[in-house]
Amino acid sequence: MAELQKQEPAATGRQRMPRAERREQILAAATKAFAxxxxxxxxxxxxxxxxGVTRVILYRHFDSKSELYRALLDRACTRLAENVGTDDFGEDALPALLKTAAADPDAFRLLFRFAAREREFRDLTDTLAAASTEVTHRNLAKQLPPGPWLDWAAxxxxxxxxxxxxxxLDAGRPDPDQAAxxxxxAVHxxxxxxxxxVRNSGPRPGTVDRSSADPDG
Known part of the structure; x- marks a missing residue:
């Protein structure tokens, strides 16, 4: 790191980009490159x-490629939570999800397709998947009885x-007003x-549904 810092070119008199703005620039570029x-x-x-920066500047913000990749995944998760929410999903959730994906398709693909293939980042993607399943399960419990088919749908x-x-996205975003x-x-x-x-898994004709039978009968 010290050797890299020694290689940094001398200041040219141009105003340095604010740190937060530079970090965002790097994350946006990294998202494109990794995708x-x-x-x-x-x-x-x-x-x-x-x-469009030197490796020296890159190392000022991120110590390794793994740290950079995790930071851009965290960034994608944060934007998703801000735009779509993290709890019960209403009628606006799907349009918000589509809008978020359209705003940064590379980040969406990295988060939901590519990151899951990288063992090093499975903890993040597994946590996201578990949270999505839990919220879906809670919402579906209002429509489906407890059991394996509720778990399957969730x-x-x-x-x-x-x-x-x-x-x-891959198809070119057709009919954006109707996509949601x-x-x-399909979800329905x-x-x-x-x-x-659930309806078809009830007791077969000629059998007794012991779960509802009178135990004293």
Whole structure:
């Protein structure tokens, strides 16, 4: 680090960019670079070139590539929470999710597709997946009885939703005014399938439903 700092060019008289602004510039550039080539195949030199800064400046903000990658994932999570929320999801949640993804497609793809493939960052993506499942489970419990089909739907819907948004991005963002409604229809399809499975899993004809039978009968 000391050797790198010695290599820093002398000041040219230009005003230095504020630290927070420089950090944001680096994170934005790193998001593009990692989304283009992946974590393993992207070097800090690649990020520095994308950001238009020296490696020395990069090291002023991040000690390693892993720290930089985790910082941009944290940044994506923070923006997602600010725009979409973290608790019960209402009618505005899907439009907000689409708007967030459209504002920074590379960050959305890194968070929901690429980061999960990197073992080093699975703790973050697993935590995010568990939180999404828990919130979905709580919301679905108002419509479905406890049991395996509620658990199935709660696990499937977050994945279906994020993959639907990524597919929409990959397809060129068609019909943006209708995209939320179409993804919502797919989500309701999962709920309807779970509800039908619950109905069909009742006691077979000629058997006794012992869970509701009179124990003294």
């Amino acid at each position: 283009r080539a992946g974590f393993a195949d992207t070097s800090l030199d690649d990020v520095a070139a994308e950001a 696990r499937l819907i977050p994945t279906l939703t994020t993959e639907a948004v990524i597919a929409w 409604a179409r993804i919502r229809a 399809g999962v709920i309807d399938a779970a509800a039908a499975a």
